[in-house]
Amino acid sequence: MKITVVGAGNVGATAANILAEKEVASTVVLLDVVKGLAEGKSLDIMQMAPLALFDTRTLGVTDDYSATADSHIVIITSGLARKPGMNREDLLEANAHIVKNVTENIMKYSPNAILIVVSNPLDAMTYVAWKVAGIPSSRVMGMAGLLDTARYRAFLAEELNCSVKDIQAVILGGHGDDMVPLMNYTTLSGVPIRQLLPDEKLNEIILRTRKGGGELVNLMGKSAWYAPGYAAARMAEAIAKNQRRYFPCSAYLEGQYGQNDLYFGVPVKLGKKGIEHILEITLDKDEKALVEISANSVRENIVFLESLKLW
Helix, strand or coil: CEEEEECCCHHHHHHHHHHHHCCCCCEEEEEECCCCHHHHHHHHHHHHHHHHCCCCEEEEEECCHHHHCCCCEEEECCCCCCCCCCCHHHHHHHHHHHHHHHHHHHHHHCCCCEEEECCCCHHHHHHHHHHHHCCCHHHEEECCHHHHHHHHHHHHHHHHCCCHHHEECCEEECCCCCCEECHHHCEECCEEHHHCCCHHHHHHHHHHHHCHHHHHHHHHCCCCCHHHHHHHHHHHHHHHCCCCEEEEEEEEEECHHHCEEEEEEEEEEEECCEEEEECCCCCCHHHHHHHHHHHHHHHHHHHHHHHHCCC
């Protein structure tokens, strides 16, 4: 099995490293437009193999999509960070063109691939990849909910001074400040979280989760990479090994949760065919209202993308 990671920046290189170390695929290809970057990072991963004891072959290439031919799974991390003077529409348009170009090249050499999009704005870029690829939506998904849920669980475990392994949670919605952590579906070993923490503290943790990416940017001057890279690799592993794991991912909705024609964070089952099931859960009135707000934010981006006539 071959897995390709497009974009050898911090997130892409982390995902490639984890996939290689866990031996998810026999070959992991790392591709970037910056000459020598992917080659160097893949060589570094290869030299780690005798220490970490894995046999995955890693290959780095500069803008050579022929090396990605017959990939089973492709993780797309390519894109720009917002620069000074850039507004939301500027960033959307720039990254949409990048994701369009990457997707076209990937489909040329790997028409049967399953795509995992990490590029931001996440839900909108996943929509672009699906439109451009022209393949069933079950084979195109975005990595966001898994990362957001991980942050939520980590903050809860920190507050409760317990193992993160015992925290279970669900987050719906777009990848951004309007995401919807669901307290009604958050538990510690099956015990509802509201029995353990007051709503005031839970609301603080939810706010921190929503601002999780920004907190890291403020600390480091750049976006996170360990957790996002691991989240993308975990999704690829579930697909490659047909684990049928339920993860929150950005998936194309056709009526689920009252939403149509947009990519949106929901719980899905990941297996060898990609998204094999979208799990609909019961929401209360307040949760439904928050989901609608989040969906409207995602839809605004999609309306703008449609005006660009990229497909």
